[in-house]
Amino acid sequence: MPVIAPEMIEDHYDLVIGGTGFGSMFFLHGYRRRFPRARVLLVEWGGFHDRSWQIENQRNSDTDAAQTFVQDPDEKPWFFTLGFGGGTNCWWANTPRLSPNDFRLRTMYGVGEDWPISYEDLEPYYVAAEQIMLVAGPNDLGCRYPRSAPYPQPAHNLSSVDRIMKSAMPDHHFAVPTARLRTPVGDRGPCCDSVQCNLCPLDAKFTALNTFGEHMDAPTVHVLPNARVLSVELEGGVAKGLRYSTGGREQVVTGDLVAIGCNAIHSPFILMRSGLFHPALGKYLHEKHVLQFEVLLDGVDHFDGGIPTAGLNTLMVDGEHRREGGAALVYFINHYFRDGLRAEWGRWRQTLPMEVFVEDLPLEANKVFDEGGEMPAVSHPRRSSYCDKGVEHVIAKLPQLLAPLPVERIIRRQDLPTGFHIQGTCRMGKDRAQSIVDGGLVHHDVRNLLVLGTSVWPSCGTANPSLTAAALSLRAAALIGG
Template identity: 50%
Template sequence: MVLDIRAQQVAGEHYDLVVIGSGFGSAFFLHEFSRRRKARVLVLEWGRHNTHDWQLEHGSNSNVQDDSTYSSNSSKPWNYTIGLGGGTNCWFAQTPRFHPNDFRLKSLYDIGLDWPLSYDDLEPFYCTAEVIMSISGDPDMAAVMPRSRPFPQPPHRMSAPDRMMKAAQPGQHFVIPTARARVATEQRSACCASFRCWLCPVDAKFTANNGFMHLFEPPDVAVCLNSEVRRLEYAGGSVQSVTFVNEDKEFQVTADLFVLGANAIQSPAIVLRSDLDGEWVGRGLHESFGWNFEAYLDGIDNFDGSTITTGLNFGLYDGPHRSDYAAALVYFENQWSYGMRPEPGRLRQTLPLRVVTEDLLKPENHVTLDENENAHVVYAGPSDYAVEGMAQAKQRLGELLRPLPVQEIFDRGQSKTESHVQGTLRMGRDATDSVVDRDMIHHKLRNLVVVGTSTYPSCSCANPSLTAAALSLRAASRIA
């Protein structure tokens, strides 16, 4: 392992593969590529390596504030982690698959965009990603998202409200799949349900630190930390080299294959600085649209589940309504989001809920460059489609919760962020509608692979990280 090799040692060198960034997209690509093919690899990571112990000691996932790496015309936060492992450090480890119909919005509902691949194309790679991360999950979910292999771990323990909902709605209420261990593994403890998933105190969730450090162990893999990639140099139909900054000095390396997985703000910034400003580059920045609720229950105690979020309800998700307004996914929370009820004997008789709707890719929401050629976010707000989907979900929430003895539902306000930056280097059929193809390869530069959530042509309600992992496994299997 050559971890944190000096920039001067790699300058001018040639590699089989250069990987830019080390989050979900990059790490899962490297995992599958190196399993299939021996290669000399350089990983360029903007941040440093912050161990789990360091993160606990400092109460932070990174020493770099994400909002210091971009400017914006909006106060909306876009959360990500700069450091080895990227988003694997800060994620809450919620791992639902995308719904099969998420991949064909245009053909089914004449809205948004279709993906250039199907759920069936991705399904075996979903399974592999779930094995790598030891995902716990509810086998009943196969009724909505068909699966060819069982979940590696049993589902987490439901809360009392979840059990009532599942009994009444077995085809739409499920235990949430997670990369928070239900059963301890050699590397990870079982989830402690202490509700601090952004920085798990017992190291129960999958991260690069406890699950992927072996990627950097081979002698032919080098990791150059504190190295910000600025641009790609290309000629004809291929990338020739990458230029990066380390300690205020520029360095350059060449390679046969380049993988770009910075994130959905920094990846398009790199592409724009490289004068690859096609029609769709940077366009369509988005994440799902979230709203918070709390339901007071009559005589039913909550918070007896075994993890921070226990249930997913698909009752407001798929159907013909998606032609007019967005799908909604309801998350049942097992955390004290709003404190305890004040009435004696009713401390636990409350249910926090999060409702999330899909969004459409609006071109006016985009990443561009400021006067210093650094990332600048222009954001005008969610689509009317997402907002109307949330309005419909609010109206229908009481009916959805009918199996529970609900006394009152409180509107706790819009979520500032879902921390799922997506959509700025979308995949599609060809260069007329997208930046990369179904194998994540750039339409014009055929040795440039773009990985991660920046490639998403639509916005599922579900958490996107598992899908990013599966897409990278698929791309690497086809390219290697």
């Protein structure tokens, strides 16, 4: 049990991390590979709830994340898990990479921002993150997202619909890469399409709890749950530690290296409360926009894939259309929970639910800010016109994409209010006047302070962000002190 009582906190650590989600845990992993004897403290706002607790209580956390920020209830909602492991507990484990041109959006298409690093810079760390998570994926996906090593596990089975698409569009339609096991490893069972990924009955997907035991069991790693990070302690431009509150008391823990991985709502707020003001800090909050469609089919049965999201299509992931509107990644959903089966005798399964992730451009007006209260304030009044044009492009292009299928009708269902991916607010960049951290996730002005997780993203592309957050942290850990 790695949990430590507040009174047992040591005076000083080599590394102090705020937050325990993807960004933090993968940084911890990479850091301890290099410095195995380092003493580390993880400070987590939520509780430490192991898998048994989560299954028994049918929830990932007992901390209500919605109470940790304020916003206009009519605006876009944001959801996240506060608790040890953060988003690794609740995620649905789809692990596509960003595409190479997602890193050079301005250079290629004259819009948005380039990342300070390239796809090639990150590629070895994508491989490493996939190895750690034991991602099951199709190696032919390398034609769109070049890869230097095969996936650790074979891809899950496609559905009949996906196989038709694959046959017609071999370079654009693929099995979804996922951190849900295809073959069992240790106590993790194979995914069998239970469609309850946030509380997987078989523990098939990667979580911090089922994979990072080596760190949690290490005597040099301490976890302090139920402790909220308030600010970074600074002295002469150097981070000295973290100020946190627990049990109604404020305390300070010191460390040589300090990292904040508290998601894109709380990380900027912590930096603001630390006095690290910057014109871009807290701004450019964004995520992809999620469209939902149902495609009625004539004579082809669906839902016989091996996982809840069996297929993805990359036709709109990149191309000249990105000069005008957002790119789009199309998921072929393999479960019937959203729309149900068809209510026509014998045609029960002749329907295809789809979700489309449409790229949004971060806007300065969408932000996290400090209004003087105890919690951060969030305002996201609108998405970009670039995203809206991307939506129009999807609607215009969908009949072409679906041409290989016997389509009866395409129905646009309700857009999702959120894709559960919170990005931006501590953006990375080469120019310190425009960004908070550099490509190694190190704060431009405080060189022993890192910001981890998806808050550093200057743009969102179309991929689910967790794999990229993990790879960025592994890279940051490899570069630190180098």
